[in-house]
Amino acid sequence: MSNSIEELAGSDFLLVTGSNTTEAHPVISLRMKRAVKNGAKLVVVDPRKIELTRWATRHVQIRVGTDIPFFNAVANVIINEGLHDGEFIKYRTEGFDAFARHVQMYTPEYSAEICGVTPEEIIDTARDFAAAAPKSAICYTLGITEHSCGSHNVQSLGNLGLLCGTLGVPNGGVNPLRGQNNVQGAGDAGCIPTDLPGYQKVERPGIRDIFEKAWGEPLPRRRGITKITAMEQMIKGRVKAVYVMGENTVVSDPHANHAEHALKSVDFLVVQDIFLTETAQLADVVLPAAAFAESDGTFANSERRVQRVRPAVSPPGEAKTDVEILLSLFERMGKPQTMETSKDVFNEMRSVTPIYGGISHERLDREGGIQWPCGDEDDPGTEYLHGDEFSTGFPGFFAPVDHIPPAEEPDDEFPWLLTTGRRRSTYHTGTQTGKATGFQHLVPHEMLEINPLDAAEMGLADGDLLDVASRRGKVTVSARITERSPRGLVFMSFAFPEITRTNDVTSDAYDFITETPEFKACAVKISKSEYQDEEFRRAQRRIRLAGEVKQPTELMPGFD
């Protein structure tokens, strides 16, 4: 996030798009609800009638994958009505004139047609956004990025921030809400094929020298390959060995059959995890790791805040912390490290990572979490980025981006659009929430959310077993009839892989720049299941704990 979570409560306008915030980031949604209570306007741009729309001034229900024409049209209105921040554009940005020409074709009428909304919804959103600037915050999540045009989607939002000067000020910004507890930290630490720790580019002249000197070892020159490319290379036989730490790739990645096939193709697979996950079952060697409650170190959250993680108990059996395991592997590979503890590792990391320079375990213990960039011990950290200058050191470039429809759109054979995401009480692949007692009462199994009118046309009742098939795979799931889904769009999460492995169905398309998979759109067909009802229900029952379970539809707090 460019800005801080707490700042959202003080924004005058919130644009939330591609984020089911009350379910995926419940505690961030509290700040949004607070802003609304304080009088802020909230506009939710989302194909589904998500829970947050209850607090929204306006819910703009665009079609899946039409973000760019929508936001380009918003920019069109802002420019043509002279609502942009000329001062900010002059001193902080480049490329405005070309961009202004580019969005001329995206009139509200033109985009409204593509997005399935009215021109007024676009015009009003533009005026409200500009009127509240610079205290207009944009928040988005994977509904924006998990598209084959995901990076362009993000740029179309960035353009709005540049137009109205909402960057580098409190209560504004363009804020991606990060999905996992330490996805920020994994990036900060340099677990990126192109970046060394602190987002320092491997291929940028001079950078590698610094690390070679600090680490005393020559470093590989060429950038590495992403997960998506790696899986293709595995199938082609070019990748021989894979080391996976704490990730259930087989269930979490799109087109799961492909991921499974890829990992089965390699000569040697090591998986380090706390459970024998679906991915670990494919491994040649499984290394038992400590869980968060047994580990010492830090997580970095969505607002770049580094916070201390402390061990409350010891790992079970012979399980070891990830840090211990890695340090012994270094030694066996003939590269022994002088670091012994998590604190030692952090100290080495901060010595080569300028944005972490002023942060230490001791300081975190003393002061609580600190937001990077934090250059030295006297630096209190950074609540919002891009204050006087963009952190890249360059001006903000307007990005003239164009509409690119999802790679796969409904057709005669696969007439439905499937989109995927999370629910509040299940998380990711369910390896953790699946083990919490009581949660089977909240969401007992996977459900396909479908609009009541669509269900009526197909003669479906709540709970009917359905087969959902795409060009890549098929799953069985029960129907959940709800107005959250607009007509023609169905929704599933992926938290119940034992029975419904949603990602068998999802698309294998991905963003051409970041290689982020298109989880948010794929074409499917739906039919009543050929499964024996009893057989399937018995399987469902197997994963529940004993005791009476009510109908899921009666037990869905917050639904409808």
Next chain:
Amino acid sequence: MTTVATNPRPQTKTKWLDMRINGVTVQAAEGSRVLDAVNDAGFEVPTLCYDERVGAQGTCRMCLVEVEVNGRTEQVASCTAFAEDDMSVATPTEEITDYRKTLLEMLLSEMASMNANPYSNKVGPTEFDRAVEEYEARQDAFPQLRVREKASHDTNPFIQRDYDYCIACYRCTNICNDWEQAGAITVDGRGQDSSIFTFFDNELMDSPCTFCGQCINTCPTGALTDRKVVSQDIVAQNVDHTQTVCPYCGVGCGIELLTHDGEIIGAEPDFSAPSRGSLCVKGQFASWEFVRSEERLRHPLIKQSDGTFRQASWDEALDLVTSKFKGAIATEGPDSIVCWASARVVTEANYLMQKFARVAIGTNNIDNCSRT
């Protein structure tokens, strides 16, 4: 390389008020509450109904202080009274201490269970328990006037409602309606007959409750408790708290893990963290059971030729890993190996993972699941 603003908050002109608190001269910003001014000056004022997230309610009267302004002396609830220029505050005076004690004794007279169980049924002494102890409030000071209704039978697996302990401070309903804005619970009735109520007296499962657990954590008495924790019947005094971070989404809410005898028994929010004591259903009710699951991996495993795993020693497993890595490097080059880090583990482990790929193996083939 980075030039960024270091916290330049917009400067608004603050008017400062001169006050005397227990004889100490302090300055308080205009518009601040007497309670905050007293706390900032380093004196403690007890509260029962106050939660900073929803602000002053003025219902419990525990925070009463004596103020003198413009020659008038009066007792005011410090949470609702505003600081004024030239105000003197005294707390606690003998009279106020007596008043607070009487107030606690009246509340105690409504709690039937207090006689059976001196500590209410929360893990750790509650705010109320601590106040009772500090003011030496007696349980039998007043004849029992009435006993609040026991909780309506509620079978949900998360929140135990036991209104025996309710003191009608309304923190739970304020948090639910004003902060979480779920609207699951409300107040029914007035005065002594008031009670906490779900609409149509339904069970919480059939209400809009999101099971965020914030009512439990703001409750000062133990009328609302975490059923998973209290059902373990662990004596309050033997519980350790460890401050850490929730293992779910990227909000990074502060949590405290509760442990007893080397085992995790529950979680509570860390009120000192930037998340300000908020959690969701996952952080409150799903952040610890998986850690002590029977299904945890306890030993390294090596796959046998028939496809099944056998238990192995660390030496054997790590030797096998390194020999395979060395073999791949020798025959196919370092780029034939791929390492995937994790968005779930600590940053330190991720740092080592990328260094391992780059230094020990010699490849930039390091990625994490930020794309998926």
